[in-house]
Amino acid sequence: SYKITGQKIFISSGEHDMAENIIHLVLAKIEGGPEGIKGVSLFIVPKFMVEEDGALGERNAVSVGSIEEKMGIHGNSTCVMNYDGAVGYLLGDEHKGMRAMFTMMNEARVGVGMQGLAQADVAYQNALAYAKDRLQGRAVTGTEHPDKPADPLIVHPDIRRSLMEQKSFVEGARAFILWGASLIDAAHRADDKDADGLVSLMTPVIKGFLTDIGYDMTVKAQQVYGGHGYIEEWGMSQFTRDARIAMIYEGANGVQALDLVGRKLAQDGGKHVMAFFDMVKTFIKENAGQDAEFDASFMEPLKAASKDLQSAGMYFMQNGMKNPNNALSGSNDFMHMFGHVCLGLMWAKMGLAAKKALKDGTGDASFYETKLATGRFYMARQLPATSLHLKRIETGADTVMALDAANF
Ligand SMILES: Cc1cc2nc3c(=O)[nH]c(=O)nc-3n(C[C@H](O)[C@H](O)[C@H](O)COP(=O)(O)OP(=O)(O)OC[C@H]3O[C@@H](n4cnc5c(N)ncnc54)[C@H](O)[C@@H]3O)c2cc1C
Known part of the structure; x- marks a missing residue:
């Protein structure tokens, strides 16, 4: 075990008496470890030490310093936690926290x-x-x-x-x-x-x-x-x-968008994003062309939105390498486009299931009619947001990065 000293802020439910013990997962540096984020290790720090027989023992040297005043989620205590030589047990390997x-x-x-x-x-x-x-x-x-x-x-x-x-x-x-x-x-x-x-x-x-x-x-x-x-x-x-x-x-969501565009798109040589596009393409191929109304209201909007998403991916590939700001200025738009395409895919799948249930006469017809009507709304009025996101992405970083910090 190790003795851990330091402070964590913003810890949800850092302290409470709703359970007999609390296990804190703590990222901390072992002396002499590599610099930066690569040097951190993960530890388990219990609120109460646990005896050999499982009984609760002494209180560990971890305590709450204060509870934050927040805009919402008042049912959850967000704590500043102080570690004053608290006993921590390494979880996983050193420096791989x-x-x-x-x-x-x-x-x-x-x-x-x-x-x-x-x-x-x-x-x-x-x-x-x-x-x-x-x-x-x-x-x-x-x-x-x-x-x-x-x-x-x-x-x-x-x-x-x-x-x-x-x-x-x-x-x-x-x-x-x-x-x-x-x-x-x-x-x-x-x-x-x-x-x-x-x-x-x-x-x-x-x-x-x-x-x-x-x-x-x-x-x-x-x-x-x-x-x-x-x-x-x-x-x-x-x-x-x-x-x-x-x-x-x-x-924060800006960092989620950064993770998506900066890391996940290229992960494993882009294999996963290609698999996603293939899956949407195959779904459309297998299910389009059977019902003109369904094609017009579900399949074609999905096809158009997924094409927008692919075009955005292509833009990043062609322009993000020479200037990464071109990719990251559009990361939020890309995350939203991706979300819309996923919901569009879900609606097309739900629409197909509803159509089948209505045809087979199984279940509550009004439930399935309502599903189809709700799906048509999403495809007609929400999914086309992808084209605005694409337009923004394709303007790159020029207008985003134009001002010096002093001119804001
Ligand atoms: C109520 C509450 C409960 C929490 N509970 C926990 C908890 O239980 N455990 C825990 O470990 N943490 C907890 N947190 C911490 C929380 O996860 C962080 O506050 C959050 O991840 C944002 O990090 P930050 O505050 O350091 O913001 P920063 O990293 O300073 O970010 C500030 C802004 O800049 C943007 N930004 C930062 N870096 C970049 C970049 N490279 N590119 C683009 N934009 C960037 C962000 O999107 C954000 O909008 C909690 C926070 C709150 C408020």
């Missing part, structure tokens, strides 16, 4: 992506109930509830647009994250190397895209409430405050 930690971080990032989805979903469910309940104005095409002093908000096209954006994101994101989680299972349980490569490529997308858009969706849901969205009593601002952290922790 970063690699060991990333086995945890990758899945933690998928977990944070899930938070983006979860906050968007609960905010949407509240907004939907409010839109059906609150009476304000009349439907532009003629009164729908003459017995009431006004029609409910849900008759208004702009409220419906917002609710459809929320619903189509939440359902698409749920499929996407389930797919990611199933790839993790395949990698762990069946030692599937391709699944491992694919989920490694998509992890920054799951984390960055789902939390960026998840946050936007909580704001949209809050907006449905009008003034009451801003009043604490209704609870909508809590979703927005709580969703905000997911864009920051487990690596």
Whole structure:
């Protein structure tokens, strides 16, 4: 064992009494180790020492210095932790701490992506109930509830647009994250190397895209409430405050985009991104050409969006080498494009399943009709965002990097 001295900040649930012991995973340097990040090792530091027979012993020299005041997630104590010669046990090999930690971080990032989805979903469910309940104005095409002093908000096209954006994101994101989680299972349980490569490529997308858009969706849901969205009593601002952290922790989303473009695209010689494109291409080839309406509303938008994504990848290959700023000025756009293409793929798959269920007459027809209508909305109104992202990416770094720092 080692004696560890130092401080960690921003430690979620760093201290609490909800469990009889806490195991801190700590990255620290062993004296004489290499400089920089390559020198860190990973340690287990228990709050209470554990005796030979498993009983809890003395308190270890790790303590909470203070608890941060935060914008949201008030149910979670974010602590400054002090280590004053605390006993730590090496986990894995000396100086290989970063690699060991990333086995945890990758899945933690998928977990944070899930938070983006979860906050968007609960905010949407509240907004939907409010839109059906609150009476304000009349439907532009003629009164729908003459017995009431006004029609409910849900008759208004702009409220419906917002609710459809929320619903189509939440359902698409749920499929996407389930797919990611199933790839993790395949990698762990069946030692599937391709699944491992694919989920490694998509992890920054799951984390960055789902939390960026998840946050936007909580704001949209809050907006449905009008003034009451801003009043604490209704609870909508809590979703927005709580969703905000997911864009920051487990690596800020800018760093997720950097990881995607700077590292994951080229990982294993670009094998995983090529496998992704092949998979989308094969899916389209195998399922297009059978139903003109489905092709027009699902397959063609997916094909166009995936072409945009490939063009962006090509732009990075051709221009990122000579000037890496050309690639990194577009990294956020690329992460968002990638997210849209993944959700587009999920919607096309869900659309096919819904079509089949309707044809076979299995299950609840209205559920499947609703799925198809929601998918059509996503493909028509959300997925084409890829073309704007591509346009931005193709302008490179010139306008982004034009100003001297002094001129900002
Ligand atoms: C409430 C809360 C709970 C947390 N819980 C934990 C925890 O339990 N354990 C733990 O270890 N950490 C925890 N953290 C830390 C968290 O993971 C980091 O704050 C987060 O990863 C961002 O790092 P940073 O604060 O150092 O920001 P910086 O690295 O300083 O980043 C600042 C900004 O610059 C951008 N940026 C930085 N570098 C680059 C680059 N090379 N290229 C482009 N953009 C860049 C980032 O995207 C970001 O927008 C927590 C933080 C908070 C606020």
